[in-house]
Amino acid sequence: MSMGKHGIRGPIAALRVISILTLIVAAVLWAPTAAPGQAPAGRADAPVGTLTVAVATFGNERWLPHLYVGAEDVVLKPLWENLLSRDGKGNLIPMLAEKWQVSDGGRTWKFNLRKGVRFHNGTEVTAEDVRFTFASIAKEGSANSMAPEFRTIKSMEVEGPYTITVRFDKPFVTLGNRVTQGLFASVAYIQSKKHIEAGEDGAERQPIGTGPWKFVEHVRGDRVVYEAVPNHWRATPHFKRLVFLKVPEPATRMAMLRAGSVDVIEVSGEYVDELKKVGMRTLIMPNTAAIWVILGGQWPTKPTYDPKVPWAQPDAERAKKVRLALNLAVDKKAIIERVLGGVGTAVGTVNYYPTDPWISDALLKPIPYDPARAKALLTEAGYPNGFELTMNLTAWPGRGFLPDVGEAVATYWEKIGLRVKRRPVDRAVFSADFRARSYAGVALAYAGPIIAPEPWELFARIAQTKSAVHLLVEHPKLDAFIERLGAEPSVAERTRIMREEMGPWLYEYMPAVSIGATHSIAGVGPKVGEWPLIPGHMGVHNWEYVNRAAR
Template sequence: MAGSIDRRAFLRRAGTAAAAVMGAPLVPSTRATAAASDRLVVAVGQWGTETPFAWRTVQAEKPLWDCIYDPLIMRDPKTFEYRPGLATEWKPTNEMRTWTFKLRSGVKFHEGWGDLTAEDVKFTVEQNLKPDSGGGSAPFFRNNLERIETPDKLTVVLHFKNRVWEVASNFTQFVGYQNVVPKKYLETVGEEKAALHPIGTGPYRHVEGRQGDYHRFEAVAGHWRKPPAFKELVIRRVPDPATRLSGLRAGEIDIGVVFGDYLEQAAKSGLRLHDVSNAASYWVVLSGQTTPDREDYCPACPWAGDWNDPKSRESARKVRLAMNLAVNKKAIINALWKGKGTEAPFSYYYYPFHKGYSSDWKVPPYDPERAKRLLAEAGQAGGFEVRVNPMVTAYALDGPDVMEAVALDWEKIGIKPRRFPEVTSTFGPKSRNRKTNKTHWVYGSPPFDEPILAWSRVLHSKGAFNLLCDGPYDEDIETAMREFDVEKRARLTQALGQKLYDGYHGVMLGTKSITWAMTKKVGGWQSLAYVPMETNYEYVSPGS
């Protein structure tokens, strides 16, 4: 960041960019076939690597690709509970070592690629077993799956090496990943070509796209679940909030996320606002807290320490607490989030609807003087340098502003942030592989059925991601995952939640509501409860 700027000036300036929106360039239109009244244009702030396949994808791809698929298990949009999807029923046997899914008959893949069968589900799941598969569920299947049987065209039987209670969650609309692809199509054209034009069973089929820019979809007439009201869907990647609002005002975008001062600008422009309250729990990922076999491993980093050295471990905990206390969360909530957030009780991936949620987990208060004392106690009175990436991510579209606010507060206690901007499409894979060069960044978490399911993915040393720390809590996670009694598992989960809270492994910022602005073309939208991302496009109804 060129020159110096105090925090108050930054927070004021971060929002006022909206005033320049009237002169911002409008979003260019795509080649389209439907009349404007039949076309729905959604601007998403970010997606990941644009990968449409379950075995390689992360949740950042869901706003782009979920419309072409149907999950085996749907979610009730209001309660988040399971509902039948491609699977009409599912049940465990053999003490949860065997799971059987019964598929819906007559469901067809797009463009004549045949009926959905058990072989397609088997093929999709087995792709997770490839050594290079980096999807969020891939480690679960690689570590636990023994074999899959298909006794008939509509029955899938998964056999696991051990008892597993979490199988169903991996096939849900959210946060599951197993969107089923046609085996015949993938084997005919190959994965590389299929990735450019994916085929599914969903309410929209893919027509065309341009990498990093947009994708166009066409409604599937008579879709078994929900025929879309709009004949054409265009999903655009528009990271800049001013450009999104400009497109909304011009009528070239129909749905787009707004935040900060853009909320007021959107309301003044006559746009309707659609909220999902307290949907994303924000924290700063403090990279370097990983295992010795990983490139990011950094026992010399003041915030990471050496977990095998009690003195180093405690000093690092003090540093992380200082990094928490240095940040003025109320200022972020009020100035950047415009009050659409809360310092609610907080522990990573814990939501109020989860068993064991504790009101004692308070976001650490703003106390820079205590932060300085803690740094001195940890032998870091002179401060230290950190790398930060102020990037836009799918769950934290305001990541650059929030990261900058945090960085400016850290500077006040002697921590010296160095800014290394990098887009999520290249930084994300580095983070998953623990190769970020110890770079910190802002993350907003989605909900899981239980926090332990999230932690098995992002805390365990064999997990797909590192969003807090790797290794120290492997035994706690494994113990909870082995517990089949729901109440006992909730107690184990809460105990681990307390450990994570006391460890201050990330800088806790608060829980944010997500707001979309909609034009008059949109009459209503049955989006998914608790989910801070665009979903359920087929349930967007036209305005009168």
């Protein structure tokens, strides 16, 4: 795929303007077994060979629906399937559910399952498995990022082995985006009720799913191995084995690709030219993540709130000056150019993209680079000699470049007098902190993935007072926006709210240091042939459709 310096979203832009109105009309939706443009399930040739993939991190490395958070998508998705998926235009299409019906303004969702689909142990998928999965996600103590939303389920009615009706008190017009295979971190994968109830420890050691790949081996912190499922109902993989290796260092991943010891690697934009020089291909998934620097501690109603954190202190005016200073101290365009290799666009509003229909010139404009003003604001806020803070350097699944972004921001902050301690920390370790809200006074670079077409849908998971995890801010104003948008059936009205109300509030409140939108990039070796990807899906995926290169 070729693109300009900053790229365009292409089909991604279309994704965000696709009307979700069809989801709240009492209509039955149908689609063929294989998604348009993807390979049919049956093939004459059997799977052969091994596809080896090097990624920065596996995430939590957990296998039960209430234990994985969502970012583990890259390594979990080969094993499992969702009720729905998405086609190349961003439309929801059937997967395990062959049809579905939405009624009562989005309060009622009825799913009819595909008959004859089996888990890897041979048992058939039924509506009871769906009910069990949703209940597991929602249960108290669940680490799943979708837990708060699934707790809004009022009832689930199983109407025979293949039909389930899910009811909500309030409209949930975008439930389809939570149960789709076609978006990153939509981890409502349907699990086997019988398998897990037979023993969670056993299910963790030997997980089963319905996907085109079955579990073979997991060595924590090292590798995950899958094997192709012969004659899979949807798509039999071209490769017999799929091996994920955890390789945190990007330079090491590059060396492994060049040596031929791996076939696919995650890379950032700074390595694109190097890949081209050595004759390696790149796959670019444009504008699939929004980068910002989290300023931990903005959870004033929680027991772990620390009023001494400069950017989250009770004095709102002083806290705002600190956040503005932290923004003014950072040259966002330089980070895009030098750290990300020019792959992306600086954007002033957190989790907004340059081609969104709700973007405006004012919301797009980055906070300027002005270190002198930043120093003056710190003095006005009561910190003439700066202050100490910790910058976590953490790679996330599909976003191995984040430690480099964090290092660059830390260096900029030191130039205005802050004393920044670097702390390399694995994502699996940090996950306990962002669930418990126990990182007050800590900053870290983060890249919010497109987990749904509209930005508030990500905020509902990571920036709401009732969210299972915290990766931005908690504020009653943002809570209210999320509640309004989640119940609003009109796409036009949601667009207006995001452009005229929520976006300006985010820009003015400045809860984080917004860097901008960037792309997912993979380097691929000579063994890899055609690889159809889903527009808008962050990170490498669709492993079952990766072709072997012609010889």
